Structure formats: structure tokens, C-alpha cells
Amino acid sequence: MLEKSYMPGQVEGRWYEFWMQRGLFKADEHSEKPPFCIVIPPPNVTGKLHMGHALFVTIQDLLIRFKRMQGYEALWLPGSDHAGIATQVMVERALAQEGKSRLELGREEFLRHVWAWKEEKGGSIIEQLKLLGASCDWERERFTMDAGLSRAVAEAFVRLYEEGLIYRDERLVNWDPVAQTVLSDLEIDQNLEEGNLWHIKYVLEGSEEAIVIATTRPETLFGDMAVAVHPDDERYKHMIGRRVALPLCDRYIPVIADGELAQPEFGTGAVKVTPAHDFNDFECGKRHDLPRLQVIDLYARMNDNVPEPYRGLTREQAREKAVADLEELGLLLSVTPHSYAPSRSQRSGVMVEPLLLPQWWVNAGVLAKPAIEAVQSGKTRMIPKLWEKTYFNWMHNIRDWCISRQLWWGHQIPAWYCEDCSQGHIHRIHKEGEHDADLRVDAEAKPIVSRERPEACPSCGGANLTRDPDVLDTWFSSGLWPFSTLGWPDDTASLRKFYPTQVMETAADIIFFWVARMMMFGIHFMGETPFKDVYFHALVRDKHGQKMSKTKGNVIDPLLLIYGCRPEDVPEDERLASMQLFDDYPEGVDAQGADALRFSLTMLAAQGRDVRLDIRRIEGYRAFLNKLWQASRFVFMNIEGHETRAKLSQGVEGLCFALDGLSFIDAWILDALETCVVEVTRHLEEFSFNDAAQCIYEFLWNSYCDWYIELAKTVLYDKSEGAEKAQESTRCVLLYVLETVLRLLHPFAPFITEEIWQALPKAEGAPESIMIAPWPESVPERLNAKARAQTQTLIAIVAAVRQIRGEANISPSKAIPSAIFLIDDAEKQAILRETAAAIRSLAKIEDFDIAASDVEKPKACAVAVADGIEVVIPLAGLIDIDEELARLDKNIAKLKKDIESSTKKLSNPNFVQRAKPEVVATERERVERHTLELEKLQEAKERLL
């Protein structure tokens, strides 16, 4: 027997262990079953569980458990990502607290530290996924830096290099002067900020005349190589080809015409050109063959190419000094406020400095082509479809991907340089107190790309080789994830069985970072798209729609919700991050359980919409699970000691009752169950998870609990003779429906369903867990339109009496002594007779008569019409006449309004002619029905007056 109330903590503890011990999450690559595989979006190894993880675990586990029950060989392949920059920054920060830096430690020693850190803290995110019930095949857990995946990375790199799709080149790149690495275009944020526009005079050579340029970055003027104006700009036409004196510097630069860079409307129409520190200027410089003068170094300080007084200043200091000096010289014309969008590093938040540096690149255009075609042809679908547009848009305009990073934590690029052949192009900058030299390799050095360290230089045979110090962008290894995790480059049984995977489920914000790269690499290396469907889930936001962030204090930690929390028990930094939560719940939050969280996220995550997480809704769904718990208790209490248990022990199908021997109520709940099974299955197959969950919710609460169980009570508690047969059938149906719903609900709420299911009597040879029990199948024979109509009548009658009771404020403890149901239809009379006991009990009427509609009614009575049946209840001191009149008036008004609008429709010839015939018929029937009802209510009113 189950505990009196549902305690998620107690229930959830025991089952995960059980599943693991029995090896139920394991997938067999040699199985005959059709494959269903999802590879997990690998969370950052140093990460901490947040709502985004909870959401993806919920959806992916839902899919995996659903498919596993449906008979697929379901593989959910887990793992984690080394997260290059994020992890390195974190470890460096920890080292800094000990007063150490990575440069002091040297590369090898630093990497030992990172690995130690990974071993110590890396497991926690994985353990947290388990708490949510994730049914991953943990024996296959991978890490992007493990030996196998590192081999895959080297293999991919070498192949792409040999195919000419990877190359090394010196270009203008986004440099993060704090993280000391280059960043890809995707790792940069641009948001509008307030800045200034400085107007500076550049005086024409040999003239008093000046050209005024407008700039947001006056400190870069030291690198100016030209001033550009629009060729058609009348103001400046005569200056084109002449030279201007570069302020603060002892040199002259030309005025050039460039219609692409210079827009006459903006600023003064004249723009300074700094090819080494601005992407647009770089392009302009190429067009005009301008030299590039780098004036800012890797640490964002002014280098030796600027006049002496500025050398060594930071960008900011240099700007301040330059502006002051210009002002003194009378060259600063004005400063106006100007909002602009500077590029900032997503990691450090610092302004990125465009610098000219040699880096490794992937020729993305070639790889993108088939990846675009795969989606166009429908080989891979994106759901919701609107993301396909975003995907195409980016893919069509894709730029080469900068894959090298000046970090130590990551896959070191498998390229070496021959010290002899590349002499003079390999620079070591050794700083005092630092263990390793800072290694810089010019673009001119010739790389030797190889899977393993080469023995000797293929050109000169020399053995003096130095490895490229850079590592690869984290997303390079992530891009290989769907096949590297299955054993690639080896031809393994797992790879053959599970590639291509069926579903990729992830957040849309990494569509470019990850999905696009997996598509490109998957097609290139495997010859097939890595997945059939890509389902994008929404972002989880707080209840006001704000992105969750620690600094905003609106984080909702999934674990706090699952296990509950009191503010005083939460560590301070976490409490600050969850400030909003504790403002709303000063006493803390009760334990909701992983099942309630999962069910809530499923309900909230409608396709294509962001999720605003409201704890009150989670509480509502926990109440739903408690309802399931209580209903199960009811079933257990009632089958205890009866044959039903023995019947179930022959298997659920042993519960096979003769469908024609059932009461219409039994038949009705089976009919509703059939609809529920079909709908839930369909919705899951269409990725409409919220609709699927909604179906189960409504069936269980509104049909099963509110009506079937209540109706069952009248059968089960019937003491009269001969009731035993109906009772046994009711018990069977109660149990059968519960068991089926548990299986339907299992993928949504795995713990509670397992707990209840295990308490059911087991059949010989039954599966050892609900998670490997078969998914409920559709049994069309269960559909029963007649039973549906009959039950509808019953429900309408009970509801009508309840309405009278409710509005007349008749105490629920007070029985109504008598009632009359007036109806001519013999079938409906039969329904009333058949369910007399149920009506008496649910409406709490002591007795009632059934009569034809022309029978004379008592004078003072309350009247309602339900499904064509006139429900008459003698007032007999129970009901206040005025209240009853008010109730009648309200219903009469409602009917009148309804009839009026329907009549109006029907009097429109266009409607009658053009609307679908069934719609017109419905409308006619509606008027008829309501008119009849109205008449009856009006008569009742007259009798009262």
C-alpha cells in the first residue's frame, strides 16, 4: 500500500539506483530492434546544473523513454565538453587566488592542474543530470578531450587540411586582450552603448584648408593610412589625391575616394582609414593597396609604432591623451554623444581589438553547401520550421571559421614547424619569471600537419620540430560529437547501428555554433546528415521573461525546486543569485520533486516559445502527481483481497474483460482512454510535448478521478445482492486504466510512475520495470460512441442538479428528498434508470421519478434542462424562491442571447448557402435545443410567480 500522501523525495531516491543496477539504460549495438539515438548536447564539464539543462534532460529523456517503450533500441549517449575558454578562465582564476599564473607554471604543469580540476569538479554536472532521471547509457559517457575523441579531432583536422579545407593565414581577427586569444565571430557580442564621436581636423598638405573626420576611436589615428571620402561628395572632390597631415604624427596620408566606406550623410562624410585595427578599414585598405600599421599590441597597449609619449599607454589612456593633445593643438573641433555597438568578448566582456595575426581557418563555404542542401531537401528537418530560415540565412552568408585559439586547454593543433626551414619565423618571447616562452609563429612558416608527431621534417629531414602552440576552438570537437562518440574514425558496430541519429534536441542559441557545424562535419566525414530531426527547445526565462542570470538575482536552481529549500540553508552566493525566488517565497520552497519539475517544463515548453518559469505552476503540477498518487491509493484499497489482483498477475492482458459485458460507464472510460492513448502518441510523434502532457492531465483528473472513480464508488459500495459481478468488472477497469495511464505518463514522470507501477501485482514474466514495459497500444475496439453519449447524459444531469444545489446554497450534507426527470425519449429514460444509484449518490438526491414531459409539475420547484432532460426539484423549503428566480433569469438571459445570435446567423442567406452544411445544421439544432430549454425555464419561472 502506498503512503498516505505523495512525498517525491522518498519516491525518487530508490528508483534511479534500481534502473542503473539492472542496466536498463544500456543500448545494444547488436540489437535487431530499430535504432533511436540522441546524443546529448554535452554540458560544460565545469558547469553547474541550470534550468536549461533541466529542460533538455526533460525533453530528451521523454523522447528516449517513449521510444524505448515503443520497442526501439534507444540510445541516449551522454558526455561533457571541455569548454576551452570557460574552463581555462575558471582554473586561471583559481590559480590567481593562490597568487600563481599559468605562465609561471608552464603549459604542461598548467594542464595537469586543469585535469585535476576536471577530475575533482567535472563529475558534478553529470551527477546532477541523473537526479533528473536521465536514462543515458552511462557506460558510453564521453568527454571531448578523452583519448578517443582527441584522435577523432586530429583525424578530422588532418583530413580537412589535406583536402585544402583547412589553411593557415594572416588576417584581421578579433583579439581578446584579456583572455589573450583570438575569438570567432560568434564569440562576440555587440550591444548598443553610449559613446562619443570626435571631430578632428586633418590639415591639407601645403594649405590652410582642412578636412574634418569623425571617429569613435581617436586613439587609432596613429595607424591611419588614409582619409576616405565618397567619390561624388562635392565638398571633398577637389581634395581627392592630395595629402593631409596626420595629427600628432610626423607623416602625411592621402585622401582617397571610397564609395563603400565613406557615406556622405554620416558625420562629416570623411572617414579616417585604419586598416590594421578595423574590419571595414581593412577591406578598404585592400581595395586601395594601403599599408597596414599596427599600433596596438596584444595587451591592448600602444606599441612602438606610435610617437614616443604614447608608447605603452593603454587604449583608454592613449585616447584620453590624444584627445587632450588634439584640443591643445586646436585640431579637435567638437565632441558629440553617439551611440554605437562595440564588439565585446562574450567571455571577458572586454572590447575586442581587431589585430592582424596568423590563424588557422576552415573553408566553411565548401562544407556549408551540402549542409544547406540537406535541409532544403528535407533530409534533415528543423522543428519548429522557422529555424530553417535562420539556418539558411547564416549558411548562405557563412564566412571562414577561425578555429585556432591561443589557449592551452583544448586540442592542440596537430601541426609542427621545422626550426630549420622556418628559421626566422618562429619567435620566442621569454619573460622573466615565466616558465615557458611565448611562442609566435609567422604566417610564412610552413606547417607540417600530421596525426602523430613527425619524426623529421619532410623537406630537410631535420628533427628539430616545434608544435604549433594553439589549440582548436571548442566547437571543432563538438562538431564531430554525433559520430566521434560512436567510435569514429573506426568503423564500429555502434557507429553502423546508431549513425545517423534520429533527433538532435538543443537550444536554438547554438544553432550556428553547434548544429550547423555538426551538419557540415557529419555530411563531410560520414557522407550522411548526423540527424533526421532537429528539435529546438525554447529558452527558460524567469516569470517576467528576463533571461536568468546570477547578477540579476533571478536564477531558479532546479535542485532547489526538486528538493525544496529554506533561505537560511542556502549558501550566500546562491541566495543572491536566487534573490527573486526568496523575495517571492520568504519561507522558502517545498520539495516539488524531479517529476513535477519535468512535467511542468513539458507543459510550459510549447513549440517555439520561450518558457517563463512560474513556481506556482510547478506547484500545480505537483498537485497533479499527488492526485495520481491518491487515485492509485483508491484503486489499491479496492482491489485488496479481491480476485482482481490474481487476474492482473496473469498480465495486463489477463485483465481481458469481455467488452460487451461492461456497464456503459466502464465502456465510456475505456473509450476515453483509447482517445487519450492515440492523442498522446500522436502528439509525442509530432514533438507537441505540452499537448501530450495536457491530454494525460485532463484524462486522469477530469475523466478518471472526477467521474469514473466517483461512479465506481456507487458500484463498489453497493451492498445489494447480485452486485458482485459488476463490482469485479469495475475493479478490473479501474486497475486496467490506471496501469495504462502509468505507462503513458512514465516518460514524463518516471519516478512516481515506477513507484506505483511496482506496487501493482506483477504477471509471470512481466518486465522488471515500467521503463521497459510496452508503450500502450491503440485498441480501436475500445471506442464506444454510444457509451460516450450515455455518460454525457449522466454527467449533464448530475451537473444540473449540482448547479441548483450550488447556487441555492444547499449544504452538501443535506440530501434533496426528491426530484423528477422529465423526458420522452425512451433511451434516455433507460440511462436514468440504469444509473439511478450513481445519480442519487453524485447529486445527493434521496429519490427521483422519471416521467414523460407532459406530466404535471409541482408548483414551487427549481428547474434546469440537461441534455434535453428537464430536471425538476421541488423547493420544499430547501430553496429560496428569490434565489431560484435569479438563477432562472441568469440562465434565461444566457439562452436568449445565444438564440438571438444563432437566429441572426441563420437569417443571413449567405451563411445558409455558403457555410458548410454541417455547420448550418449544428446551428439549426442549436436554436431548436435552446428554444425548447428556454420554454421550459420560462414555464418554471411562471409557476414560481
Added chain:
RNA sequence: GGGGCGUUAACUCAGUGGUAGAGUGCCAUCUUCACACGGUGGAAGUCACUAGUUCAAAUCUAGUACGCCCCACCA
């Protein structure tokens, strides 16, 4: 500049051509034998605005307002 999304009850959200639904909250009432994490009844919305298409629009089209996101940026 380009693209996308949203605007439905007090709050959080479903719905998507045929007269509006859920959860929470609210009002009334009830602790009887599954459940007060509950039962029963009730109140609550010109479905942002304006046009158009249609017999019929919350639902389709166009535009307006407000909010949000992505991409590309003019110094």
C-alpha cells in the same frame, strides 16, 4: 539596415477559420470512508489597435503601437 517572435482572465500560459480554455489566484461552501497538494458551485477576457479577405476572424492578409530576440553594421 535585414530577418524573426510575441501581445488571449489578476498572474503564468494553451488554443489557431464556426460564438474563448488550463494552472495559480479570487468569492461561496464542504473536513463523508483516495486526495484540503482535495470536492462542489461561482465571478472574471470588446483574444493590443486599425483596415482587409470571408457567410463567419482571437485564428488568414496588410499596416500601427508596445515588448523581445537574432544577423549585419556608418566611421
